[in-house]
């Protein structure tokens with residue numbers, strides 16, 4: 226098909242750079258090479274047994290059909306209960322929609338709110354998908370560089386300066402992919418003060434890593450400190466990362482009923498409903514997944530401490546991520562642009578990582594390494610990276 230037959234909005238979208246990095250690694254693996262893959266952002270753990278059993282039980286009892294569009298009553302009740310119990314946030318059933326992964330909730334929300342030319346503020350480094358999702362919905366992604374010197378977080382002054390009459394959304398992802406930065410209650414309070422002066426701006430909180438936090442990183446939600454933003458905040462979450470359920474594809478969005486109703490319109494014609502079997506599994510995860518989740522988090526914690534220490538020993542300065550499962554070392558000491566470094570590392574030592582520029586202009590000079598992989602693999606990866614860096618800088 227010629228490109229002239231495709232919609233302009235599709236032609237604006239670039240292939241995801243993290244997928245390109247994963248493709249390069251998979252190609253070498255197919256050729257029989259032993260690759261240590263630190264590209265893909267998903268837990269290496271299997272979904273806990275009690276959750277898999279809930280799915281099997283669902284199928285056995287005949288849960289094989291469509292559900293209500295917004296998700297089963299039982300799943301939405303479990304989501305509402307989770308928000309109350311864990312976040313102190315009160316939502317009604319018509320303020321919640323279950324989707325096929327958080328990704329589709331984000332896309333759907335942008336699709337129902339953006340007019341051509343509307344701007345979406347995205348603090349950078351950002352999750353690779355946000356700008357292209359905005360472009361796919363005819364919006365304009367406005368990336369706001371948040372350097373390491375400000376903890377990779379958006380400042381109130383930056384936010385204030387970036388808002389225009391066309392600003393429709395601010396997206397906040399805490400803990401962050403790729404930097405692990407976590408906003409504190411104080412950070413949120415200061416951002417909320419700015420937002421209160423700009424009532425046309427809606428806020429999307431991407432809370433997908435909320436449970437993957439270390440040390441004393443407080444689990445605080447924007448709405449916990451700024452409830453006055455409730456009628457223009459959409460909270461996005463899901464079970465993928467917290468409960469090692471990336472393949473089950475269950476996410477959810479909670480927000481004002483009118484927005485959720487609009488999202489339902491797109492949902493009904495694009496997806497109808499999330500898989501009923503996965504919905505039953507997600508109920509089990511939300512209601513009883515805490516113990517297994519904590520065990521996985523302890524493992525990520527140990528791996529984080531190890532890989533960050535090793536990067537620093539190797540001479541690639543690496544801050545301590547306070548959440549999520551990515552290390553974001555500064556590779557500028559090697560003298561190479563991050564893309565050349567990543568490709569060279571893959572070719573020479575068969576370790577796959579993502580060049581930081583994939584996450585925005587100010588990711589230049591950094592690379593992202595996912596540490597949701599086994600401790601042994603991380604030891605191997607760090608030894609190979611060390612050898613590669615020694616060869617580069619000698």
Ligand SMILES: Cc1ncc(COP(=O)(O)O)c(C=O)c1O
Pocket residue numbers: 266325326327328329352398401402431433462463464465471475476
């Ligand atoms: C920041 C962020 N948000 C959302 C998602 C998507 O999650 P899901 O698997 O629920 O679609 C990811 C997955 O990588 C992510 O890193």
